[in-house]
Amino acid sequence: MSEDSESVVIHGLVCPLPLVHDSTVVLGHGSGGKMTHDLITGRFYPPLANDDLLRGDDAAVLVSPGGERLALSTDSHIVSPLFFHGGDIGRLAVCGTVNDLAVMGARPQWLTAGFILEEGLPMYLLEQVLNSMQAAAEEAGVRIVAGDTKVVERGKADGLFINTAGVGWIPQGREVGGAYARPGDAVLVSGPIGNHGIAVLCARGELQFETEIESDVAPLNGLVEALFESCSTVHTLRDPTRGGVATTLNEIAHQSGVSIRLEESSIPVEEPVLAACEMLGFDPLYVANEGKLIIVLPDNLAETALGAIRSKPYGKGACRIGTVEEGEAGRVLMHTAIGGTRVVDVLAGEMLPRIC
C-alpha cells in the first residue's frame, strides 16, 4: 500500500479513496474480500451472533419442527449497469440465491423478491428484468412466491436494486459445508473463471477494446444434482462470486483449518478474459464468477465428479485445479506457471465495485 492515505494501490489499481476507514462505510466493505470480512465479523457478528449465522456458509442450514433440513439464504443485487453481455440484474438475482442454496446441497424450491425502484425508472426496463427473472426461475425449477416493491425518490437509488431470499430442501445424506474440506481432497472448478466480472466491466465501457466476453451467470443446481448422483461424498461446494476463486478458497481453507495448493497452469481462464485482466492489471483469481462451482471432495472421486459435471452444459470446462493439504490452517498456496510458489491471499480492498 502507498504511504498516502488518500491513495492506495491494490491489485495494480490506484484507488483514490482511503480503503481502510474506521468510522464510515467505504466501497471496499462491499468487495467480498478482507474488508467485507472485517465488516461482517467486526460490526455485524457482535450484535447478531448466533450459531447459524456464525457458520459463515453461503446459506444457513436449519431443521424444521418436523425434522426436515432446509437451507435459507439472501442476496441483495446492486450490479451496475443493469444489463450486460450474457445477463442482467434479474438473472443475477435469481441465480445468485439458487446457487447459494445449491452449494449447501439443497434443492432450491422457493424464492422471494424485494424490489427497490428509483423514481423515473423506465417501465420497459423493469419488465425486461422481470421477464429475465422468470426465465431464470424456470430454468432453475424454482418459483418466486412472495415479493415486495418500494420506490425511492430520484437520486436516492441507482435505477433498481433486487433482493432475493430462497428456501431449498436438503436430501438425506448430503453433508457439505465450508468446514468439511480434508487433507488429500481434490479441488475442482466447473469451468473457466473471471467472465462475469470482466463482462460487467465491458458493459460500463471501461475497456478500450472490443470484446465478446459473456457473463457466466447461471443456475448451478443442475450441476450439483449431477454431482451427487455420481459421487457418494462431497465435502465442500461454493460458488466463487465477489472476491473470486482466491477469496473463496481462502474461506474454505480457514473454515476447514487446512491449506490448499493450486496449480496455476491448471486454472482455466478464457483467452479474452486473460487479455482483459492483463490490460487492467487484474488477477483472474480475484474476479467474480456467477456460474461456477468450486468442488472439494475425496481424491478418488475426482475423475468421476469431473465426468459427471462435464456432461452438463454449465460444467463443460470443469477441471482439477488443486489439492487440500495439512499445512498451515487457512493458507492458500499456488505453484506458479514459472515454477515458483506464492501465497494466494484474500482480496484486500475493492477491485470491481458493484459487479453483483
Added chain:
Amino acid sequence: MSEDSESVVIHGLVCPLPLVHDSTVVLGHGSGGKMTHDLITGRFYPPLANDDLLRGDDAAVLVSPGGERLALSTDSHIVSPLFFHGGDIGRLAVCGTVNDLAVMGARPQWLTAGFILEEGLPMYLLEQVLNSMQAAAEEAGVRIVAGDTKVVERGKADGLFINTAGVGWIPQGREVGGAYARPGDAVLVSGPIGNHGIAVLCARGELQFETEIESDVAPLNGLVEALFESCSTVHTLRDPTRGGVATTLNEIAHQSGVSIRLEESSIPVEEPVLAACEMLGFDPLYVANEGKLIIVLPDNLAETALGAIRSKPYGKGACRIGTVEEGEAGRVLMHTAIGGTRVVDVLAGEMLPRIC
C-alpha cells in the same frame, strides 16, 4: 383530481408530480395503495404469475416435502429518516417481516437480512441499527440466520436499505387468509391507528408543532398467539401498513368478495395523531401502522378475542370497528360520526412516501 396533469389533489394534498404515468416508475407506485396494486398486477404478475404469488396475502403459505406448512415473506425497508420516535429502520425491518408471517397464522422462526449501504454511512449508525434489529429479534423470539451486505457509491442509495425475509411454521388447524372473511364476521383492530406514519413525518421535521407521537412499530406474533389460544376460528389477520387501515380493509373485502361496514366513532385514534392529521389534511384511515392487527372472525368470538388481546401490551387499545356484510364485493363503507355513510376507497396516490 385537478385538470392539470402536472398537479393533482389527493387526500387533500396537492401533488406536483403526475401520479399516473405509464412509462416510468413514480413515487406513488410505492404507496401501498391503488398505484402499487396496479404496478403489481399490471407489471409484476404477468411475467411472474403462479398460484402462490397471485394469492396476494402478506406471506406465501407453502407445504414442505414432508407436509409441514410454512409461511415465507419478504420486505424491503427504505424508511427516511433512519431513526424516528419509537423506532428505527432496524426495528422496522425485523417487525415488518415477523408481522407478515404472524398474520398468516405462522410462528415466525428465522429471518434473513440483506443490507445495501451507502458509502459514507457512519459506522456508529450502522451499529445502532444492528443493535436495534437484534433487540427486536429477541423480543419476537426469532433468529437472524443469514445475511448479505452490499455497498454502493455515495449518492446511489440513501444511507441504508434493509431487506428482511422470513420463515415461520403454521400450526395445524390455523386457516387464515385475506379470502376467508365471511358476512356477519366482526372486524377488530388491536389499538389506535396512524401513529407510525405521523411519527416518521415528525422525524422529518415536517410538522410545525412539538409532538410526542411515537411509532407503534412492534412484533405482533405474541398477540396472534394469544388470539389463537382463546379463539378456535380466526378468518383473516392483516397488519395495516402502507395504505393504512382503509387500504387493508379494501384488500380483504376484495379478496373475500364481501363488503365491510365501519363505524367511524369506534375507530381508535390518539388525540395528538388526530390533531396532526387534521393539520396536514390526512385521514388517519390511510396512515401507516407498524404494530397493529386487523382481525376478522365470527361475531360470537369478538368479545373473547378482544379480551385475549387486551391482556397483551401491544393489544391494550383493541376494539371492534366494523362488521363484514354481504353487499357489493370489495366495497368498504363507513357510518360517519355525523350520521351519514361514505365509501372508504383504497389510497389512490402517495400520501407519505418512504414510511417503511
